[in-house]
Every structure is written in C-alpha cells, then in structure tokens.
Amino acid sequence: MSIKLFDLTGRRALVTGSSQGIGFALAKGLAAAGAEVVLNGRDTAKLTAAAAQIEGARVLAFDATKHDEVRAAVDGFEADIGSIDILINNAGMQHRSPLEDFPAEAFERLLQTNIASVFHVGQAVARHMIGRKRGKIINIASVQTALARPSIAPYTATKGAVGNLTKGMATDWAKHGLNCNAIAPGYFDTPLNAALVADPTFSTWLEKRTPAGRWGNVEELVGAAIFLASDAASFVNGHILYVDGGITASL
Numbered sequence: 001m002s003i004k005l006f007d008l009t010g011r012r013a014l015v016t017g018s019s020q021g022i023g024f025a026l027a028k029g030l031a032a033a034g035a036e037v038v039l040n041g042r043d044t045a046k047l048t049a050a051a052a053q054i055e056g057a058r059v060l061a062f063d064a065t066k067h068d069e070v071r072a073a074v075d076g077f078e079a080d081i082g083s084i085d086i087l088i089n090n091a092g093m094q095h096r097s098p099l100e101d102f103p104a105e106a107f108e109r110l111l112q113t114n115i116a117s118v119f120h121v122g123q124a125v126a127r128h129m130i131g132r133k134r135g136k137i138i139n140i141a142s143v144q145t146a147l148a149r150p151s152i153a154p155y156t157a158t159k160g161a162v163g164n165l166t167k168g169m170a171t172d173w174a175k176h177g178l179n180c181n182a183i184a185p186g187y188f189d190t191p192l193n194a195a196l197v198a199d200p201t202f203s204t205w206l207e208k209r210t211p212a213g214r215w216g217n218v219e220e221l222v223g224a225a226i227f228l229a230s231d232a233a234s235f236v237n238g239h240i241l242y243v244d245g246g247i248t249a250s251l
Contacts, residue, residue: 186244
C-alpha cells in the first residue's frame, strides 16, 4: 500500500473548536500530513495564538451554534480563499450533574454546542463539497456514543446523536462523493476532562476499567483523523471509529 494514500498535500481542512485540546492536536496532525489547516472557534485571540504554532494555518472565527453565522463564514471563505476539502466537527462542551438536578439551560447549551453545531457546519460545508463531488467530513463523537456514565446523561444523548447524524450524512451524501465518518475518543487528558484527570479516584477506576490501563494522549487520535481524511478511506462511510484503549470492547 502506497504511503501516498495518506498524503493530504494540497487539501484544506477546517477544524471547529481547534484552539486547544483534541481540535488543536488534530489540526497539527493534519498539517503534518500536508494539509493547510483552518482553525475555528469563537475566541479570535486564542485562535491566533494557536495558529502561530502551526505553519501556514489560517483562522476563521465564528460561532458554530449559530446557523446564519456559520453559513456566512463558510460561504465567504469558499468565495474568497478557496475550497474546504476536509471538515472536522470537533466543537463540544461538557456539564456534569445528576440527571434529576440537571439544569435545563445547561441541557440546551449541550444540544446546541455538541449536536446542532455538527448540523450547521456540516451542512454549510457539504453544500460546496457536493458541487465538487468530493469531500471528507469527520465528526468527533465519544465513547459516550455507545456507553453512559453517571452525571452526564445529556452529554451522552448528544454524542449518541452525533453518531446517528454521521450515519445520516453518509446516507444522504455518499452518492455525491463525500465520505462522512466519526471518531469516538475514549478518555483523553484534555481541558474538557481536567476535573476527572485531577481526581485520583476516577483515574484509578479508569485505569482499571480500560484494557490499555491508562488515559489516552491526544496525539493518539491523529492517525485515525489522517486515515479518514485521506484517500485510504475512500470506501469508508458512516463509520464510527472508536479510539478508546479497548474500553468499549470489555466489561
């Protein structure tokens, strides 16, 4: 198999929620594979600081939860700069609370940030990809796409929805030459999980529960992203790729 199958040279990738954590690691990884990366988030200062660490990176600030803002930003970029060949829908948030006490406003924020953003950005980018008869969309799901834990039921609901929306995207758009898949990370040491990483009781439980026996490092998600963004995955569609140290494989 030729290594060129995984070469992203000449392609442009938009990564939402990419000023830190998983999004930033994936952007760096795609850039190392040859892609020109476009970082997205709402905080222009954070995005600019992140882009300074990736050669040739661009910044496209918009709120992924606002449909009209997303559409204007994506359409404007396509008209002024050029095509978005790869999209990684990574924007996400977490809120922990027992379900019986879960605040309604936090539930709504989770819905907008974790699932509505995937629809808004995915649709805006796909409309251009469809015209070109090619494109790669990678949605960031979660181990919670398949499993649940106490205190995060609404988050689990949103990540289950990301998995099914990914299948729906593939079902509607594969005929137009698009590949729509998801990466489902297990437990990674990221800002979103800072409270869990700092909790020795949870970390001990996680290490025993995970066959690999440890937290994941965000760099370990890069290979999956390059694969799904490359020609190597030309016939992979509607797939959810779990990168979780085996946690979904065992009891």
